[in-house]
Amino acid sequence: xxxxxxxxxxxSVLQGLQRMLRGQRQEWEMxxxxxxxxxxxxxxxxxxxxxxxxxxxxxxxxxxxLSEVTRRYPQTVRIILSGQTxxxxxxxxxxxxxxxxxxxxxxxLLKETVARACALRQLLHSEHLKGLVSQVRxxxxxxxxYVQIQEELQSPNASLQRVGQIISQDIGMTAKVLQLVNSAFxxxxxxxxxxxxxxxxxxxxxxxxxxLSVKLFSSFDQALMGRAHLTxxxxxxxxxxxxxxxxxxxxxxxxxxxxxxxxxxxLHDAGKLVLATDLATAYREALALAEREQLAxxxxxxxxxxxxxxEVGAYLLGLWGLPDPIVEAVAxxxxxxxxxxxxxxxLTAVHVANALDQESRHxxxxxxxxxxxxDYVAALGLTDxxxxxREMVGVAVEQTSVP
Ligand SMILES: [Fe+2]
Ligand SMILES: [Fe+2]
Numbered sequence: 001x002x003x004x005x006x007x008x009x010x011x012s013v014l015q016g017l018q019r020m021l022r023g024q025r026q027e028w029e030m031x032x033x034x035x036x037x038x039x040x041x042x043x044x045x046x047x048x049x050x051x052x053x054x055x056x057x058x059x060x061x062x063x064x065x066l067s068e069v070t071r072r073y074p075q076t077v078r079i080i081l082s083g084q085t086x087x088x089x090x091x092x093x094x095x096x097x098x099x100x101x102x103x104x105x106x107x108x109l110l111k112e113t114v115a116r117a118c119a120l121r122q123l124l125h126s127e128h129l130k131g132l133v134s135q136v137r138x139x140x141x142x143x144x145x146y147v148q149i150q151e152e153l154q155s156p157n158a159s160l161q162r163v164g165q166i167i168s169q170d171i172g173m174t175a176k177v178l179q180l181v182n183s184a185f186x187x188x189x190x191x192x193x194x195x196x197x198x199x200x201x202x203x204x205x206x207x208x209x210x211x212l213s214v215k216l217f218s219s220f221d222q223a224l225m226g227r228a229h230l231t232x233x234x235x236x237x238x239x240x241x242x243x244x245x246x247x248x249x250x251x252x253x254x255x256x257x258x259x260x261x262x263x264x265x266x267l268h269d270a271g272k273l274v275l276a277t278d279l280a281t282a283y284r285e286a287l288a289l290a291e292r293e294q295l296a297x298x299x300x301x302x303x304x305x306x307x308x309x310x311e312v313g314a315y316l317l318g319l320w321g322l323p324d325p326i327v328e329a330v331a332x333x334x335x336x337x338x339x340x341x342x343x344x345x346x347l348t349a350v351h352v353a354n355a356l357d358q359e360s361r362h363x364x365x366x367x368x369x370x371x372x373x374x375d376y377v378a379a380l381g382l383t384d385x386x387x388x389x390r391e392m393v394g395v396a397v398e399q400t401s402v403p
Contacts (some may be wrong), residue, residue: 036060055082066096162208164196241265271313
């Protein structure tokens with residue numbers, strides 16, 4: 001039995017949810033609260049597995065409530081169910097919320113969202129993963145610049161202009177962001193010289209993704225991983241991000257998921273950086289095993305380390321509070337069939353993009369290992385899309401140097 005708390009200041013919305021979810025009573029124990037304060041009182045008496053909250057409420061709003069839930073009950077799944085479509089309001093809730101759903105919400109979508117979120121938590125809190133992560137001396141902290149941007153977005157008078165100013169204060173980051181933004185990767189015709197322009201043109205989520213990955217790649221000891229390996233990983237991450245976004249945009253629900261797919265693609269192998277830096281000996285052993293027995297790298301990692309770079313990466317991003325669709329895409333990018341969802345998602349795009357990019361990198365003396373989970377693609381009814389996806393691979397990308 002999962003315990004779920006719904007919070008909304010409009011009684012009709014709560015009644016609607018109650019009616020709509022009546023069939024779930026065998027699986028869910030549901031509570032309803034009319035405002036944030038009442039929700040926190042309920043939680044004090046009895047913690048829950050999932051909180052689903054409205055965004056705009058008098059007094060404590062949804063973002064504030066979920067921030068408080070994050071602080072007091074970090075294990076709880078947090079979902080915003082909002083009638084607002086205003087983009088900045090959505091962004092404000094990105095930090096504290098794992099998922100964002102729009103009202104009116106289809107009951108099946110709500111059920112699937114809760115199931116996926118709970119399955120992901122189960123993976124991230126599993127014993128074997130905790131055992132491995134406990135050997136990592138220090139996980140990189142969430143880049144300060146990213147935290148500042150999130151804080152700006154939480155403030156009532158947040159603006160993209162201000163976000164640009166925040167990035168400008170970090171000169172090193174500004175240089176790297178502009179270098180990347182001006183590379184052929186984004187295909188922008190005119191030269192961008194200000195972070196604020198980059199934010200306006202590419203959108204905040206993309207710039208945020210760039211900030212995060214630039215920080216991640218530059219924070220690791222390049223000597224440990226080997227420059228060549230790191231360059232390959234960076235190029236593969238960029239290519240996966242771009243391809244995942246293109247795949248997503250060709251789907252009916254694409255625009256909603258495209259940024260998740262992009263960010264998931266950019267960060268999907270972040271766990272490799274953690275493993276190579278902190279568990280260098282064991283990681284090298286895993287790479288050697290993969291080479292010797294022609295295994296996929298993650299299969300070898302599973303054998304040597306007991307968990308894979310996908311899980312370690314997802315653990316890190318989960319700790320950083322990135323939205324669930326991104327964490328999920330990273331966690332299951334090698335075996336999406338283990339995820340609870342059966343609809344096209346950012347995970348689908350990242351899985352396919354990663355697999356196709358990997359395949360395209362193989363040469364005659366290093367034959368392809370099986371990366372694409374054909375059963376999963378078939379289960380989603382998307383097998384007929386494969387030829388179109390393959391055509392999207394390999395569109396020449398100007399080389400971008402490792403930040
Ligand atoms: Fe991977
Ligand atoms: Fe990958």
